[in-house]
Amino acid sequence: MTYNIFAVRAPEDEDGRLYPVIGGESSWVDLESTDGATQALEVRAVVVQEWMRGAPTTKPVVRLMDGISDVLITDARLVVNCRVWNKGGRAWGIGLGATAALIENRVHKISEARKRRGKMCLGHVRYEWIQNVGYKPRGGFGSVPQLRLVLRDGTAGGAPRSLYLDVGFSKSVDTPALGRAIMQRAARYWLAQGESRLTTKAGVDEATIDQLKTLAAGGTQKPPEKHSGFLIEWFPVSFAASQTNTFVEKLADTDAQQNL
DSSP: OOOOOOHHHHHHOEEESSOOOOOOOSSSSSSOTOOOOOEEEEEEEEEEEEEEEOOOOEEEEEOOSOEEEEEOOSSSSEEEEEEEGOOOOOOOOTTTOOOOHHHHHTHHHHHHHHHHHHHHHEEEEEGGGGEEEEEEEEEEOOOOEEEEEEEEBOOOOHHHHHOOEEEOOOOTTOOOHHHHHHHHOOOOEEEEHHHHHHHHHHHOOOOHHHHHHHHHOOSSSOOEEEETEEEEEEOOOOOOOSSSHHHHHHHHHHHHHHTO
């Protein structure tokens, strides 16, 4: 399966590595243990483009220009819900203070809530996949502030393939600040895996960890570069997007190899 950031998800889809899982009663997306603090925003347009090495330009893969979509920025990823696919009109609140036992007892009801939502068009970019973050503030009349996330596709064979997720917000959103906040969250997410595990098991060197610490503290590595109207900031390390290139999979695999 080639990764395109978005997919139409059914209630029975349980593998959330490449694409999000539909939420139960409390959220439109199934929140993961590493999602932590979240920031919800509405967006006006979402475009995914691909670039194949050697190609003269990018090619649109997904274009959602009409209607409002939901963006959830978490401590581990950026998630998008395209509302046009969301057939459910209400939230089924279980409450954030639910205990593990209560959640376990309500697994069946959460499954039913997913069914009520029906199919949804969902996508996410995990922070371990981000190569760079771009932002474009609102310019003249008719323009909108935009955010861009760039990543490598690890599911496509043949020529290397990059994906560009462009998100257009309402004019009140400060996309430079939002882009820097995502860089900071992503750096903290990498560091949260543990420095020794990153160096010995994920192949991250000490110089890169120092760069991550600078970003995690709200600093910058160097002035942003300008590309296609965006100001681009490069993240110091990334994995190509795939089912196995997530921290859970990658670190678990190396732990297993060490125990052989």
